[in-house]
Amino acid sequence: MTRFYAQGLTFSYADRLILDSISLEFCAGEILVLLGANGAGKTTLLQSLSRQLNPVNGVVGVDGRDIQTMSRRSLAQSIAFMPQQENRGTPLRVIDVVRLGRTPHRGWWMPLTRDDSDIVDQSLEAAGLTDLRDRVITELSGGEWRRMILARALAQASPIVLLDEPTAGLDLKFQFDVLDRVRQMAKQRGLIVVVTLHDLNHAALFGDRLALLSQRSILALGSPQEVLQPHLIEQAFGVSVVVIEHPVHGTPFVVPLGESCTSETQQRHGKGVPRE
Numbered sequence: 001m002t003r004f005y006a007q008g009l010t011f012s013y014a015d016r017l018i019l020d021s022i023s024l025e026f027c028a029g030e031i032l033v034l035l036g037a038n039g040a041g042k043t044t045l046l047q048s049l050s051r052q053l054n055p056v057n058g059v060v061g062v063d064g065r066d067i068q069t070m071s072r073r074s075l076a077q078s079i080a081f082m083p084q085q086e087n088r089g090t091p092l093r094v095i096d097v098v099r100l101g102r103t104p105h106r107g108w109w110m111p112l113t114r115d116d117s118d119i120v121d122q123s124l125e126a127a128g129l130t131d132l133r134d135r136v137i138t139e140l141s142g143g144e145w146r147r148m149i150l151a152r153a154l155a156q157a158s159p160i161v162l163l164d165e166p167t168a169g170l171d172l173k174f175q176f177d178v179l180d181r182v183r184q185m186a187k188q189r190g191l192i193v194v195v196t197l198h199d200l201n202h203a204a205l206f207g208d209r210l211a212l213l214s215q216r217s218i219l220a221l222g223s224p225q226e227v228l229q230p231h232l233i234e235q236a237f238g239v240s241v242v243v244i245e246h247p248v249h250g251t252p253f254v255v256p257l258g259e260s261c262t263s264e265t266q267q268r269h270g271k272g273v274p275r276e
């Protein structure tokens with residue numbers, strides 16, 4: 001079983017400290033969701049975990065090996081990363097881009113094996129792209145494009161999958177479909193999945209553990225029930241919320257009340273203030 005961890009991870013842009021000595025241990029079969037306000041450092045953390053960025057201090061380790069010492073190929077065999085943004089580039093077909101996910105396993109010059117093709121097909125299906133496999137990528141919508149980048153990351157079939165806002169720009173159905181598929185894969189294949197999300201209720205539904213980033217550190221780490229508490233959310237996002245139980249799933253369900261939660265606001269929502 002793969003071991004993946006960050007120890008004392010510190011990152012700065014010039015003299016601006018973004019992450020201050022972050023330590024995390026990731027578990028196989030688990031989805032860990034990174035949460036935090038805009039600019040809290042979620043993408044920076046994911047990029048540091050995948051060696052897109054080099055920390056000024058600390059170590060990211062896979063099975064006891066510092067990722068800084070790994071070859072590009074061996075790193076790509078261990079860690080798949082779905083970026084938040086990417087240039088649209090040349091007019092390839094969707095299937096050609098997803099096939100690129102297999103490169104760390106076969107090299108540029110080797111033809112796809114039957115296994116490679118099966119994995120590509122499964123990844124296209126998981127991202128709901130089977131019908132769009134021959135579409136030229138310059139003709140994709142924003143959401144279709146994001147799903148293609150996700151499919152390419154899944155096709156890498158690495159034991160560690162890092163997804164930066166995989167649901168951004170997706171419609172309601174695909175927001176759920178994609179997270180559900182990723183969760184199934186994490187459980188079936190024992191993957192380590194680290195994902196950034198902005199929707200706290202999606203995080204509660206799909207995350208096994210949540211890490212809430214604030215002020216360059218991890219403010220809270222634990223189950224959705226442990227992390228999605230009003231005082232922690234207010235501290236991280238500056239928004240007052242109430243947290244109720246999801247009527248179907250029983251998970252925490254966060255209802256924002258707004259930036260300044262006055263007794264007047266609460267009264268309007270029928271919370272906390274007794275009627276006269």
Ligand SMILES: Nc1ncnc2c1ncn2[C@@H]1O[C@H](COP(=O)(O)OP(=O)(O)OP(=O)(O)O)[C@@H](O)[C@H]1O
Binds near residue numbers: 036
């Ligand atoms: N290339 C860069 N040069 C300097 N500062 C940067 C650079 N990229 C990001 N930053 C800063 O680093 C901080 C963390 O950015 P990051 O993208 O990690 O935040 P985030 O939590 O992912 O935000 P969001 O929710 O908006 O995606 C922000 O203050 C951002 O302005």
